[in-house]
Amino acid sequence: MKVLVTGSNGLLGSFLVNELTNYGHHVIATGKGSSRLQTNTAPGILVYRELDITDAIWVEEVICSTRPEVIIHAAALTQADYCETNMAECWDVNVTATRFIIEAARKVSAFLIYVSTDFIFDGKNGPYIETDPPAPVNYYGCSKMVAEKSVMESGLSWSIARTVLVYGNSPSVARSNIITWAAEKLQKGERIRVVSEQHRTPTFTGDLAKGIRMIAEKKAPGIFHLSGKDFMTPYDMAIATAEYLQLDKNLIEKVDAAVFSQPATRPLKTGFIIDKARKVLGYEPISFSEGLNQVLK
Numbered sequence: 609m610k611v612l613v614t615g616s617n618g619l620l621g622s623f624l625v626n627e628l629t630n631y632g633h634h635v636i637a638t639g640k641g642s643s644r645l646q647t648n649t650a651p652g653i654l655v656y657r658e659l660d661i662t663d664a665i666w667v668e669e670v671i672c673s674t675r676p677e678v679i680i681h682a683a684a685l686t687q688a689d690y691c692e693t694n695m696a697e698c699w700d701v702n703v704t705a706t707r708f709i710i711e712a713a714r715k716v717s718a719f720l721i722y723v724s725t726d727f728i729f730d731g732k733n734g735p736y737i738e739t740d741p742p743a744p745v746n747y748y749g750c751s752k753m754v755a756e757k758s759v760m761e762s763g764l765s766w767s768i769a770r771t772v773l774v775y776g777n778s779p780s781v782a783r784s785n786i787i788t789w790a791a792e793k794l795q796k797g798e799r800i801r802v803v804s805e806q807h808r809t810p811t812f813t814g815d816l817a818k819g820i821r822m823i824a825e826k827k828a829p830g831i832f833h834l835s836g837k838d839f840m841t842p843y844d845m846a847i848a849t850a851e852y853l854q855l856d857k858n859l860i861e862k863v864d865a866a867v868f869s870q871p872a873t874r875p876l877k878t879g880f881i882i883d884k885a886r887k888v889l890g891y892e893p894i895s896f897s898e899g900l901n902q903v904l905k
């Protein structure tokens with residue numbers, strides 16, 4: 609199967625490229641600027657094309673010249689605080705560019721998989737199932753919800769893969785995550801303050817990439833919640849990290865998110881119920897403690 613991935617220099621994108629090529633799929637990896645992918649893929653199975661998705665002509669040229677059977681749209685502006693303070697740019701990348709991809713996908717009759725987020729929910733009643741009503745509490749969540757709606761109304765064959773707090777290590781992505789951040793600080797003996805009133809089902813990137821590959825192979829239509837299976841707070845995650853590395857848990861202070869005065873409000877209790885993905889796709893994520901082992905080994 610020929611699959612085009614947007615945002616392939618990102619955390620999820622880099623895992624997706626490896627997952628798809630490992631399963632013998634031909635991948636057109638696209639990203640803003642030159643490739644930062646690090647793979648040992650056999651030549652012929654992977655090509656990289658530079659693509660800024662906010663340029664409609666460029667999007668059409670890359671998609672129409674490569675004619676993928678499936679498009680996985682993972683590129684986005686993903687930092688909620690940045691989106692809150694740069695709304696026009698957030699709209700361009702997350703909403704308008706998604707519409708460019710829909711238009712181009714229509715021209716080649718591709719199956720479109722849109723990657724979305726738990727931040728489309730207000731966090732009052734998590735964990736959520738696929739049919740729960742969206743009600744975002746910040747601009748990033750709003751942009752992703754509007755893009756989802758464009759996908760649903762596109763007339764294409766589509767799937768939406770929503771996920772939650774993604775963690776993992778990729779040689780292509782320098783960004784830290786809660787596990788590596790907590791580990792680094794605690795190893796230096798530094799005190800850390802970690803939010804204890806938000807609940808999530810943190811997702812190992814490898815699991816998410818696998819779930820999306822399963823959607824692509826089955827061309828499974830509709831919305832899928834793909835996350836980890838453990839319902840935890842960031843504080844729980846930091847404690848689990850300290851326990852795994854046998855570091856001093858007393859350095860971890862429980863706080864409410866309000867102490868950080870971030871521009872974007874965070875939904876309180878999200879997380880996903882993943883029964884549909886288990887049943888339809890055979891999706892089965894690893895536990896958070898296994899995820900710790902993957903990230904810290």
Ligand SMILES: NC(=O)c1ccc[n+]([C@@H]2O[C@H](COP(=O)([O-])OP(=O)(O)OC[C@H]3O[C@@H](n4cnc5c(N)ncnc54)[C@H](OP(=O)(O)O)[C@@H]3O)[C@@H](O)[C@H]2O)c1
Binds near residue numbers: 620
């Ligand atoms: N990370 C999470 O916790 C999380 C949770 C829920 C949902 N998601 C969703 O999962 C998807 C993947 O996120 P991620 O964690 O892999 O984020 P990421 O590492 O920030 O990757 C996003 C990628 O999008 C690219 N991008 C941004 N603007 C672009 C443009 N104009 N043209 C082309 N590419 C552009 C970025 O390029 P540069 O690297 O060059 O900037 C980056 O590589 C997103 O749709 C996100 O909304 C993520």
